Amino acid sequence: MSALPKETPPEDANNESFWMPGNYQRTVKRTEDSFQACNDIVACFQERARVERQYAQHLSEWSSKWKPLVDASPLYGSLLQAWQCFLSSAERLSALHSSICRALVSEDGDRVRTWQKETFHKRMFGGFRESQDFETGFARAQKPWAKRLKKLDKARGAYHKACRKEQTAHNRETHAKGNPDIAIEKQRKIQEERELASEETKKMHTRYEKVLEEVTRYAPRYMEEMESIFDQSQEEERKRISFLKQAFLSIHRHLDITNNESVKAVYSELHQTLMSISEQEDLRWWRNTHGPGMPTDWPQFQEFIPDNKQKKGKKPVEQTDTLERSVMIGGVKVRALYDYIGQDPDELSFKAGEEFLKIEDEDDQGWCRGMKDGGREGLYPANYVEVMQ
Incomplete structure (x- = not known):
């Protein structure tokens, strides 16, 4: 049983955000993923092409095996023609599936390969130029933002550190006021430390707010620049999706034999042949070929005609009228x-x-x-x- 997905804490969800430094890498990686997907698509349908070729070969072998047996069968007339039509239909379907195999490899596969070569430009030291362009664009847009975030994190850390220090000083002061064992001078010193900590906290708070304000002012510009690069990436991805959609439709068109006119013709002719089976015609053919309808040389009286030139084993050529x-x-x-x-x-x-x-x-x-x-x-x-x- 699969486990239920774990809930992502808000802070983790924020860390996964596109706007966080470095998280644009998933978008950049789409280029390499698309390139690999093209390889997988071609390999997938090359394997399907082999299936089509094997099926075509099996159909042809089946037809060749049964053809002499069917031709020599005791069936005759329209019934024999119907059986033979199954074999001829298989030969036509074999040719059709062979053409599907060729289309998947030479048309669809070559189309994807050609588009892949024209769309993805490999760099000398690995990766793709398109990925590098988006990587550079995102990094340039995010660099000032990342610096401000780092400065903000530092200011927040300093402020929180000052708050903890002030809290500790406050606790010491409270403890000293209720403790007669601590000298007045010591209590005054603890009080001064707490006051200094409070001043430092206020100072860090002011600095933190200032940096946060600076980050907030810069956010619209940062978002605009990042979205500009992201939109370019989206447009490239849209083109890839659009092309692969057409590639899949082309593959579907080749594989969908239900709408293939050649297949319809094969089964239409087969159906017509089956429907033309006629017991009357078959029985008439048998009567005329092997029954009472056969021509017969009925015995007739023949006059003896001497012929001196008659050869042994040959009948003389009669000179009487043909009738x-x-x-x-x-x-x-x-x-x-x-x-x-x-x-x-x-x-x-x-x-x-x-x-x-x-x-x-x-x-x-x-x-x-x-x-x-x-x-x-x-x-x-x-x-x-x-x-x-």
Whole structure:
């Protein structure tokens, strides 16, 4: 349990007053304190920048770890897109927090460092020129006052000493008057000592009042000069507070992602993606891709057409009209996995990644018939392509 603050005696409170000699040092020290505060502010938010960088790195690692697993998951359609959107959102947030890290260091930190360098001018033998200027100003304004206070303390001390001496003499005189053992001559001497002490007390009292009056007359001028220096110090401190306020606001602006339009866009797009999950569309996609909606090469009667040029493992190129051929209904769109250069006129040539239609299914020799844009048809190896989803 913390202790209650102790009451400060009036005399101690007076000793702590700004007007007492040397007590302006607290005001002068604000310059060094502000300089150190700048160092602490920069160090504090550099550490926060490291937190932002680590968070960005963790987000990116999390997204990279889960992306291949999510892509290969059994989910499909809009539901899969929603899950993938969480990962892409994390990548965008990672970039955002990386930018926060850079802003805290390169913008906010550099701004404080630059201002600190321009505002605080170090002296060759330590300390700051600003502190020295205020120290000199306060000391010059307080020097006459300190001398008068010292003179006043001396006068007060002399007066109080004379009072004590008079009190002692008075007590001796009172004791002697009621004591028949003390001779008349001795009593007269004690009386004279008391009278001398009284005169000395009056003299010291007059001197004390005179010095006090002098101090009182000088006080307004002293206060004016001290307040003038103090106001200059206050103005410098006001500038420091104003700058640091703006620095803190800048840091707040970088850290406050609740008002960041990029963050709003990330979560807005994520929400839209989640809301666009459609069971009807997903089920329709599955029906058309893996269900009854898939194109099928329904069996049809095929006439035998002899071809002397037929190669082993390849179907002949039929010369009948395209509409009379046994073709796959609607065709299936395929993508080439590898480059292939046709060896005969009845073969197709294509590049890896090229897309065209498969119009006849694979035969027992591993050949399919395809049709490219422009209507050119031909045979190609079935294992050179993949069906597009």
